[in-house]
Amino acid sequence: MTKFRTTLYRSTLALLVLGAPAALLNPSASAQTSSTQPNDSAQNKNAGLTADNQPNSTNDLKTTAAVRKAIIADKSLTMDAYNVKIITRHGTVTLKGPVKSDRQKQQVDNDATQAAPSYKIVDQMTVKQ
Numbered sequence: 129m130t131k132f133r134t135t136l137y138r139s140t141l142a143l144l145v146l147g148a149p150a151a152l153l154n155p156s157a158s159a160q161t162s163s164t165q166p167n168d169s170a171q172n173k174n175a176g177l178t179a180d181n182q183p184n185s186t187n188d189l190k191t192t193a194a195v196r197k198a199i200i201a202d203k204s205l206t207m208d209a210y211n212v213k214i215i216t217r218h219g220t221v222t223l224k225g226p227v228k229s230d231r232q233k234q235q236v237d238n239d240a241t242q243a244a245p246s247y248k249i250v251d252q253m254t255v256k257q
Contacts, residue, residue, distance in 0.1 A: 188216040188217060188218075189216075191216045191221060191243075191244050191247060192214050192215070192216040192221075194243040194244060195214050195216070195221055195239070195240045195243045195244055196214055197243070198239040198240065198242060198243035199212065199214075199236055199239050199240070199243075201239075202235060202239050204235060205232055205235060205236065206227070206228050206232060208225070208226055208227050208228050208232070208256065209227045209228070209232045209235070209236050211225060212224065212225040212227065212236055212253060213225050214240070216244075216247070219246075219247055219248060220247060220248045220249075220250055221240055221244050221247045221248070221249050221250065222250040222252055223236060223237065223240060223249065223250070223251055223252060223253050224252045224253060225253055225254070226253070226254050226255070226256045227253050227254070227255060227256065228255070228256055229255060230255055233251070233253050233255060236253065237249060237251055
């Protein structure tokens with residue numbers, strides 16, 4: 129057997145041996161999780177602007193990359209701030225997502241303004257409670 133096939137065989141065997149008892153002990157767990165998941169489709173339907181709405185124009189993509197680079201370069205920010213969604217569309221940069229504080233929110237706004245000075249910055253970030 130090749131090294132890849134041996135690794136695949138061992139992984140599959142381990143999954144069967146370790147995973148099967150858990151499924152046998154609690155067979156209703158998988159059915160329970162799917163029925164208890166929240167249905168956010170009505171809320172998500174009216175979510176507004178998302179990254180899927182961003183056009184693939186060169187200027188918009190370059191601006192998004194410049195704003196992301198500026199945010200990542202700011203070492204005073206937390207991981208939440210680094211993960212803010214950036215949507216650039218027709219001269220407007222929209223920032224969405226949770227951040228830890230008002231100071232972080234302001235800092236992300238400042239970073240975006242410096243990276244894209246000729247663009248309108250729309251702040252839709254929220255502060256985590």
